[in-house]
Amino acid sequence: MDWGAAVQDFREKGYYVLKGAISEKLREAFWGEVRGAVAGEPDLRLLEGNRITRNADRDPPFGPLRQEGKPTSRITDIEFFSEKALALALHPDITAFLAEFQGTKPSLLQTLTYAYSSEQGAHSDRYLVNPRQKPGYDRDTLAAAWFAIEASSDENGALILWPGSHKIEKPRLDLDFGDDYTAYTEALSALLSQNQIKPVRFYAEAGDVLFWHGDLVHAGGPILKEGTSRRSFVCHYGDLGDPPKSEWWQRKAVPYGDGFFFRRMKASPLRKARNAVRRRLGG
Template sequence: MKKFEVDQIKDAISYFNENGYVVFRNSFDVNEGESFWSDVENALNNGTPLKFSHYGKIYTNPDVPLEGFKIPRIIDAETHIESARRMMLHPIVRNFLRELYDGQEPTCLQTLTYKYSSEQGAHSDKSLVAPPYASSYDRESLTASWFAIEASDERNGALIIYPGSHRLEKRPIHDGFGDDYGAFVKHCIDVCLEAGCKPISFRAEPGDVLFWHGDFVHAGGPILAPHNQPTRRSLVCHYAAIPEGKGSDDPSWERVPFDGATYFRACA
């Protein structure tokens, strides 16, 4: 898989537009990623009210139903953890998205923090990422980042991606699938395979950042290690180009500046 250096932004934009994704190597200091993860662990151990998403329901730490020892994904860790804000609006994010958004600074819509592979079926984010505080954002500008805190391969559930799938027409999840998420997954896979977009595994190294287009098909790979459940620590963020001065669509949330960009947080 081709990987770019952080100073190859323009070349990376061309690759992104063609393939629907792009990877930057050595995009952030590995120690910075470990420090962020240490903050996450401390927040969990100290009872900080982090939110979790588990089969479509929201839970608050420490009241989280576990499957074995696999904790579900943490949503919006940046609400409580400053290092999450620094990661989600890291210079590589601002530099890449500023170029992609024709000079406009990105706004982070949400973050998802994973200790293990989600093992989530193939999907496009475009009809799934719909936070109430940004319900009117331009879906065509939706972009995601995936920060590799540690190495990943098929053993610990490497991300599966479908290059070129962002150009394919897909039905949104609310178009005839009802509550059957599996049918939506099958639809996304069928559209890709019929068009010749074959899945590949993203074998990540710590410090890699993967960006993908909002309508790009991807999946959390199955954990293939035979005798244990290895971690695949990562941070996923979603962004959009939102006009300067536009506030939150939900009065219980506010859009706030951070490090030259913006993000949403719940009002105190």
């Protein structure tokens, strides 16, 4: 594989597709571990909009990952509970591509696991990915890999991409819109039109991997056939150094294949007690 040519194409368009990179066996084993974690891991976290909840604190635990009228939920950091998540995230083809892009070994910053399209409006990840282990990382090295665990179509909300949009200056959700997501996505959509950047849909086959540049505008397509799943796994990477150092006491860098991930350290007894009180008080 000519990774240099692949990365040149990526730098130009802002995305790159590796067709059929992931075997069915690995995809299904991964999803089996996701199901296992949902059923048995009290500390698994779920993100809905901006709200994070622990599996154990939900009533009923987890429930469906999509409910009418609510933002689509995603599991965060499944790699704390799933070895197969690491086998995907730091697969040799993935780390080879990212090493070519970044010029150093990639660090896995965070992961999101979806059973459905997020239906999330147009956005760039550049200022949305803020890893606790190193908030001040070099954002020019940010890239994502999106793994198709199943095929995507118009019915289940195939991803929407705006090729070349990583090259234009954009407003920020936090600084320019006070975290008003609707106003932010509307402004981005207007900016894309002004720059005559037209969207393309990514109709994935199961096993495809799509890389997108940290500043490429993308969106989760609307689900046209209610209830149709679109299982996917999204990993964000950046250059945090080799070896990377966490600036946060609860994360420790661990080598895996040709990259790194961060393991969550156990909370101290004092912190555990404080968290329990907070939860009881609903804080």
